[in-house]
Amino acid sequence: MSVAIVGGGLGALRTAESLVTAGYTGEVTVISDENFFPYNRPPLSKEALKGGIETEALEFKRKTSVDNVNWILGDRASQVSLANKSLTLASGGTLDFEGLAIATGIRPRRLSVEGPTLGRHTLRTIDDAKSLRSTLQNSKTLLVVGAGFIGCEVAATARLLGLSVTVVAIDEQPMVRPLGLDLASELRRRHEAKGVQFHLGVGIEAFTGEEVATGVRLSDGSELYADVIVEAIGSVPNTEWLSGNDLELSDGVLVDESMQVVGTDVPAVAVGDIARYPHRLFDDIPRRIEHWNLPTETGRRAGKTLAARLCGQEVLIEPVNFIPTFWSDQYEYNIQSFGMPGIADRQELAFGNWENELVVEYFRGDDLVGVVGIDSVPQLVPYRSRLMKRA
Amino acid sequence: MKVVVDMSKCQHYGQCCFEAEDVFQLDDDGKLVHAAEADESRRSDVESAADVCPMQAITIE
Numbered sequence: 001m002s003v004a005i006v007g008g009g010l011g012a013l014r015t016a017e018s019l020v021t022a023g024y025t026g027e028v029t030v031i032s033d034e035n036f037f038p039y040n041r042p043p044l045s046k047e048a049l050k051g052g053i054e055t056e057a058l059e060f061k062r063k064t065s066v067d068n069v070n071w072i073l074g075d076r077a078s079q080v081s082l083a084n085k086s087l088t089l090a091s092g093g094t095l096d097f098e099g100l101a102i103a104t105g106i107r108p109r110r111l112s113v114e115g116p117t118l119g120r121h122t123l124r125t126i127d128d129a130k131s132l133r134s135t136l137q138n139s140k141t142l143l144v145v146g147a148g149f150i151g152c153e154v155a156a157t158a159r160l161l162g163l164s165v166t167v168v169a170i171d172e173q174p175m176v177r178p179l180g181l182d183l184a185s186e187l188r189r190r191h192e193a194k195g196v197q198f199h200l201g202v203g204i205e206a207f208t209g210e211e212v213a214t215g216v217r218l219s220d221g222s223e224l225y226a227d228v229i230v231e232a233i234g235s236v237p238n239t240e241w242l243s244g245n246d247l248e249l250s251d252g253v254l255v256d257e258s259m260q261v262v263g264t265d266v267p268a269v270a271v272g273d274i275a276r277y278p279h280r281l282f283d284d285i286p287r288r289i290e291h292w293n294l295p296t297e298t299g300r301r302a303g304k305t306l307a308a309r310l311c312g313q314e315v316l317i318e319p320v321n322f323i324p325t326f327w328s329d330q331y332e333y334n335i336q337s338f339g340m341p342g343i344a345d346r347q348e349l350a351f352g353n354w355e356n357e358l359v360v361e362y363f364r365g366d367d368l369v370g371v372v373g374i375d376s377v378p379q380l381v382p383y384r385s386r387l388m389k390r391a
Numbered sequence: 392m393k394v395v396v397d398m399s400k401c402q403h404y405g406q407c408c409f410e411a412e413d414v415f416q417l418d419d420d421g422k423l424v425h426a427a428e429a430d431e432s433r434r435s436d437v438e439s440a441a442d443v444c445p446m447q448a449i450t451i452e
Contacts, residue, residue, distance in 0.1 A: 002392065014442070025427075040445075040447060042445060060447060061447065061450070072417060081445065291443065292443070293406070293443050296439075296442050298441055325406065325409075325443075327404055327406075334402075334404070336405075336410075375421075376421075377403060377404065377405040377417055377421050378405070378417045378418075378419070378421050380405065381405060381408050381409065381412070384409045
């Protein structure tokens with residue numbers, strides 16, 4: 001028996017661990033297009049970008065449960081046939097499987113506007129971070145396009161490294177989608193107090209420069225220039241290799257609550273950033289959420305599901321009860337979130353004050369759907385049981 | 392089982408406290424305190440705590 005896990009990040013690792021722990025004894029092969037074992041990505045925009053990127057320190061501990069996994073690094077699946085249970089690898093080979101785990105995650109979205117494509121950094125992988133770090137070290141000015149997690153974290157790290165930083169985004173405020181307007185405005189104030197300049201609510205018309213991008217022209221006609229440009233405008237799920245199998249791929253891969261891929265009878269699961277499923281603690285709408293704890297949660301569930309399918313056992317479909325969580329470090333501020341503040345229609349300051357430590361509660365109607373704290377971890381801990389009680 | 396936290400890595404995010412509140416807590420200053428030993432019956436939650444640690448600072452021996 002054999003399982004192919006396509007993708008080599010945290011979701012792939014947790015799926016492999018869970019498969020083995022659940023009693024599956026067949027072969028497991030992980031195919032990753034990166035040349036590293038699964039590693040921790042969050043530091044790439046924060047401490048590793050600032051202090052140095054040491055691959056070994058970033059790699060996750062590999063538990064004894066994955067001792068027998070075959071790791072194919074530096075290759076990728078270019079196509080899969082679910083009907084034939086066969087993968088075509090970019091290197092030319094094929095790999096047959098009985099069970100498939102889809103863990104190819106996401107890649108940075110790129111702006112499709114005029115101008116040079118060279119000289120526009122993105123940040124997702126160790127290689128991206130190494131390249132950006134060495135460029136930042138030899139530069140004085142940084143232009144960040146996008147004001148989400150990565151954009152804000154890179155801006156903060158670059159300020160700490162002494163660069164002059166400008167952020168351009170179509171959004172009204174930085175991180176406005178996960179934080180809501182009030183807290184996002186406060187985040188902007190903190191960035192501005194550290195010297196970051198914002199151009200918000202404005203689009204990019206073109207990248208400027210000859211061979212290499214050296215600036216942008218904005219939709220209001222103005223132009224900005226910088227030594228380094230980082231594009232951080234969100235992500236695209238890596239689903240191209242799955243096409244031709246009649247799957248629902250409009251935004252990632254649609255799965256049920258056991259992480260089984262919808263639309264096929266082949267034992268196939270999807271995990272992590274690419275998986276779209278209903279978060280039942282909140283509502284029935286399938287969502288793809290790119291938060292830190294979800295590759296672990298979905299990987300655990302998917303491994304059990306796949307093991308049951310391949311061992312001829314019944315798959316237990318339990319309602320998803322994960323509470324999405326993220327954190328973000330910007331300057332000395334530690335921002336942590338639990339739940340889904342992004343779906344709220346109202347927010348309320350519940351602890352502290354806007355300028356310092358704080359906790360903000362997020363409501364949809366009268367319903368608490370999320371909480372965000374800045375430098376207030378002890379105050380956040382009791383919210384877990386409150387959010388879990390939603391079940 | 393023994394619960395070990397590398398305090399040179401720990402940044403007191405408190406994610407572990409959510410997974411196993413009886414083993415990991417934050418004190419009044421927001422610093423992590425944890426039990427040195429946990430009962431075998433708590434293994435699954437303690438492993439979860441180690442898995443979700445942002446700094447990957449927790450090991451179980």
